[in-house]
Amino acid sequence: MFKFSYNWLKAESEIGADYDGLLEWLNLQGFEIASIEDYGDDKAVEIEVKANRPDMLSVAGVLREYYAGRGRRETKNFTPDVPLELTDDNGVLSHRIVVDSKDVHRYCAAEIRGVDNTGETPEYIKDRLMKSGIACINPIVDISNYVLLQIGQPIHIFDADKVKGDIRIENVHAPTKFTTLASTEIELPTGALLISDDENPLCVAGIIGGHAPEVTAETKNIIIESANFDHIIERVTSKKTHVQTAASYRFERGVSPATALPGALICIKMITELCGGEYNKTGYMYTDGTSAGPQTITVTKKRINSVLGSDLDIPQICKYLNDCFFGTECDDGENIKITVPDFRLDIEYDVDIIEEVGRMYGYHNIEPQPIKLYAPYVENPVNKNANKLRDIMVGFGFIEVLTYGFIPGSAMQMLHIKEDSEYYGDIKILNPLNNFYELMRPSLAYGLISTAVSNMSVGKNDLRIFEVGKRFFRQKDHEDGYNEKNVFAALMTGVKLGRGFGIAKDAKFSVYDAVSLLDAIMREFNIKYEIRPTDGLGMFEQGAGGDIYVNGRRIGYIGKIDPKVLLEFENGKLARDDAAYLEFCFEGFEETKRSIEFDSAYPSVTREYNFLVKNGLHFTDYSPEIKAASDIVVNVSPRDVYVGAGVPKGFTSVLIRVEYNDPTRTLDFEEIAQVESVFLKALSDKYGITIKL
Amino acid sequence: MAQFIDDKKRELAEKLEQSDAPDKLQGVETAFRKVMKELFAEMKALPNEQKKEVGAAINDFKKDFEERIAAAKKKIAELSKKDLAVDLTVPSPEFIRGKIHPLIRVGRMFEEVYKEMGFSIAYGPEIENDRHNYEMLNMPYYHPARDMQDTFYLEYPKVLLRSHTSCVQVRYMLEHKPPFMIISPGVVYRVDEIDPQHTPCFYQVEGLVVGEGINLANLKWAVMESVKRVFGPEYKVKFSPCYYPYTEPSAAVDMGCIMCGGKGCRTCKGTGWMRVAGAGMVHPNVFEAVGYSRETVGFAFGWGLNRLPMLYYKILEMRKLFENEISLWEQL
Structure with a gap:
């Protein structure tokens, strides 16, 4: 800016x-x-x-x-006609200047004795500084800032009488404390450029001054520093100390060494005119030889046009470059030798020149051209699966949400996830915005529960929401020690089917709906899965949580969120209904082709059985007994589960529908009764399951 | 006889008046036929000279009453039609379609457009390292442009949350040889305090095309064309010089502010334009860093995806995208 x-x-x-x-x-x-x-x-x-x-x-x-x-091709010369002889003899001023660092490219120092700094800064200087947002201090300091704004050269001025012995510029060899003009103590990193005298540090070169050599109204003799410091050390020091000044801002971006001398000359002229004093006709100039001569780059007309997609000729190209002060020479109608002006430190390569030609030609004049390139299309399965999941969920009436990848430091305690869990998250952010964003999420649960309760706080209690995003975890053998996976998560709570239009009372979501959702998704992908009970994840109510497995590998979890977990969240007390949750990693999901099985031409017979099942038994374990009774059992599906009046404690009533069919003939009832007796006996013998009377 | 006819007439008319249902009307009609039968039978018994007059009176009665019955039938039919009618303006709450998040919706629109143009989709990790996120993208540790992309750091040295999806492009180039056309959509992070127009995490869709003959005019086409296909041809787009360390020449892409129609407002900071993408020809230093020759040509662009749904759905505040107020997304 x-x-x-x-x-x-x-x-x-x-x-x-x-x-x-x-x-x-x-x-x-x-x-x-x-x-x-x-x-x-x-x-x-x-x-x-x-x-x-x-x-x-x-x-x-x-x-x-x-x-x-x-199109005025000559830049304004800001250098005043001030006779100043330069010498590399560092003893020419009242204090010896000792440059002892490779990070100093120029150090121009001049001295003025007998100044009067008690007056007022002229109005025009004050006005211009103020409009640039720089505060006025005293005439000499204001002039130094004025020069910085005028030609971009940072200037530092020392009160010569306050400097004790030599002025020494060197890199610090260890972290060093320094107190700035603003009386703040900072710690300079190793390598920072510090300017000191025989007794005290004076200033951090190119960044900020200290109190010791401060120019005040009483100052009489001054040494003007107009130097050029290396942009890298300036950047590193400014970043590490968190000190950014108008000078450091320029140095870290690059200041042309060519403005060091003009900066000193403008200062001499303005200070002697406004504050009086006599300047030493000899100034000290240290130079390390960088940017000794103008840089040249050769670019071809063909290259320029091929990068821009343009059809510019040599005179046009040269005009654009000359207009922004580049020298051009072209003898063969193809190769252009370009001389870069000293103030354009950014021009290093041919592409930099091409950009200059492009911007002078005008980007708005570049005619868009369709791409003529063939590149093979490669499918991205994660992207495809994510989009498929979204489409499935939209069909089920779910709304997609997006939450941040980072969660509060307290999220694991809130979710009751213990340290030994695979889903425990402890990847900390070193510089979080605040304590809400301290951890990388190991699961999407925090984000979805927060979203649910915040919506409940505005009266939205019936929710079906989902998110597709990354979960993060540690993995020592993975690059950088971390890994991340694309996961899908859904949360449902409240009314799923409202009273009215034939429905006698509100039907609400339960954990069985989460299972139904998982089942429907897996059917869409044609993937076989199983749910095994888990106690590992404290987020779920005891006995109402499970792990999801595919091919023997755990890919996620499913269950009823423990109401105590909901209470950990702000507004969590508003949650009145069960909240069911599932999350799984869908990387590696591959939809397998399937064929359609044609129905039998003979009618099926359907029977429903109300079983009394001891809690802890799994449908997926005992229902194969029914199927195993005969080939004529073609379908076994759960229709309802019920716990309550009429069902003994520790048991669940499970309504199961069985479909009987034979593709070669019509079944008779006796045959069915026989098959029934087989599985009823098996269920009773192996699982203690009986028909509920 | 005339008196008799009048009596019957009145009697039947009264009955007809009270007939508000098809069965009652049927009763009246039956009674009327019976009366007619009686009247004609009686007329037959009359002397011939009276027959003509009485016959005319009976016929008038018959005609008149048949018309009245027909009218009553029509009226009842109409009434019953209304009685049976269902109010088809009342939907039951049975079918509710879900919604895809607006950011993802617009992102998918762009993905579709680029896929049609022949781009593939590449993904990469959100936890990245300094090398992929900065160093190889011509942003050494001392580069001032890092200020614009300040990000979050994790406890291992130089491990960070990616500040752009350009690191996906770096990874892709390390593993593939040109030609290729890819887009890399995904979440990126910046140290931005949350306010109406800033969130510490947002979405980008970046594109990279590398291959012989690729130029800035192709880049301008890819950018302009995608806006045209998603937002419509009338949309204003500006393509102007800019600076990014990883591209040279570089360009900025602005879209006319939809909130104020380009007049200048709070959302566009009075400029009439909203910066939606950065783009440019990939810098030779980047190609060199991934092991390509410096002569390789290609372009890259990066859409700040948060801005696009704001423009598309007139969402005034960017932070709303992450507040997940369900009632808002239900309107989509």
Whole structure:
């Protein structure tokens, strides 16, 4: 982001300025207008500057872009005519400057003695700083900030009288404490660039100053630092210390070494004019040789057009590049040798040049072209299964919800999931937004239960909801120590079939409906499954939870949510009815082809039997006895279960429908009675199951 | 005789008046036939000179009363029709179709469009590492663009929640050779405090096309065409220069704000546009990182999928997408 006064830009422009034209051009070039503050006769315009264009973080940069749009090919020279001889003799100033780091690319230092910093900063400077959101401190500090905004060069000024001995710039070798100008103590990471004198740390280079050499109204003698520090160490230090300043923001994105000297010269001129004093005609300049000369890149016309999908000729390409201050040479009508201006640190490769040509040509002028590429289509089974599950659920009247992948740190206690459970989640987020988002979810249960109770709080008690998402778990041998699976979960509670239209009273969801749902889904996928009882998952009511197995592998769980678990949730007390839940991993589901079996031409006979079954027995275990009695038993299906009046304690009444058929003949009742006696005996002998009288 | 006819007439008329059901009307009709029979029999006994006059009177009576019976029959039939009619404007609550979440619905629309164009669908993990999420995408540890994609970290070093599904593309490229066209839909995470327009977790659909001859004009087509097919041809789309570390040239895709029709409102921050995607030609550094030659060409795009259902269903607040107020989704 860069915010500037439009009038300032206009005052600097050598070709006048057109406000609407400027905004339109900036927008077209991808510098979005983030905000505009209206000051009547002026406007403060804030533009979004992406990380690749730090050259746009100054009035000079925006002006260059404006010139580019207007075809003025010469940038404004902001360097004043101030005679300053540069030397690499570090003893030329009142304090010796010792640069001892590879992270310093330029260090330009100049000295002014006898300044008067007691006056007022001129109105125009105050006005421009204020509109850029920078507070005014005192004339010298304000001028240093002004230069930063004007040409993008961060400036630091030391009170020379407060510096004890040498000014030394070096990387710290161990984490080091530092107190900033704002009196906050920060810890510099190893490698951070620290500037110190013989006694005290003075400032964190390019990031923030300290109290020791602070410029105040009483300051008389100053040393101006206009330096260039490496963007990597600036970024790392700023991130680790959580200190970001206008200077660090620019340094971490990259500042051109070419502005170090102009920065110092502008400061000398402005300070001597406004605060008086005499400057040392010799300044110190350290340079490590980076960016010594202009960079050149060669790109072919063919490459430019093939990347953009355009048909531009050499004069057009050269015009666009020249308009944004690139030098071009082309002798053979194909290869273009391009000289990159020193302020464009982002231009490294041919593609960077191609983007410049593209944006100057105008993305809106690029004609869309259909893709002419054949790539084989590869099916994604997880995506296919997820969509199939969604379609199935929509058919059953369920509503899909999406919940966050992270859940509260207390979620495992709330769900009564114990540490030894496979579904216990303890993958913590180091920097959670708050304690609601501390853990990666090991199950979708927390999200679905929260959704259910929050809907109950607005009077929605009859719910059928589902979610398709990831569950996360630890796995030592998996990459990074974690793994995740795509799972499906559904929760149902409240009325499933309301009173009226032939229904005498509300029918409510029970755990058997969850089983029915699972069964219907598995039929759709043509997958055989079994449910085995579990005590492992504390989320379910004792005896009303089971694990879902496919091919002997546990893929999920199903059961009635323990009402005590619901009470752990805010508004959980609003839950009046049973809540049934199921969740399973559907990765690896493959729908197998099936064939249709044609019905027998002879009529079937259907009989229903009301059995008294001891609790703990499973339909899937005892019902095969019925089937085994004879080949004429073609179908055995449960119709109802009942516990209550008339059923002894510890037993359940189970109504079972049996269909008898023989594809070769019509059955007679005696035959059926005989088969009945076979399975009734077997059920009674093996399971103690009797007909309920 | 005339008196007799009048008496019968009155008697039958009274009965007819009280006939509000088909069986009663049947009774009146039977009585009427009987009266007619009697009258004609009596007329026969009259002297010839009287026969003509009385015959005419009986015939008038007969004609008139038959008409009245027919009218009464019609009226009763109509009444009974109404009595039997079912109010077909009353649905029972028997058939309720469920709903797919709006975000997934719109995501599926885009998936369908891209599948028609020949794209395959690739998935990848949400728990990622720094290498796939940043380093290989031309975002070394010191890159300032990381600020825009700050994410959540887990306790093992450099393990994080992916900030974009571009890491799926990285994984795909590490395992496949061009040409290919893929989209990678999925959940991504950013350190964004929850407010009306921000959620710490959202959805993306990213696309990657790598193969000979692929250019920026193809990218513009893929992006524009998908909007056209999902939202309709009249929809405004803007394709402008932008910056992403992993693409060069890069582009931003904006759609005209549906809330204000492009005039500028709170939702679009007064710009009239909503940023819906980032795109560009894949940076040679990315190709190099996955072991391809730097000369490889391809484009990538990434839809911020949260914005699209907002535009499609006029959902004013992004956070609503994760609040799961069932009564809202029931309206879909």
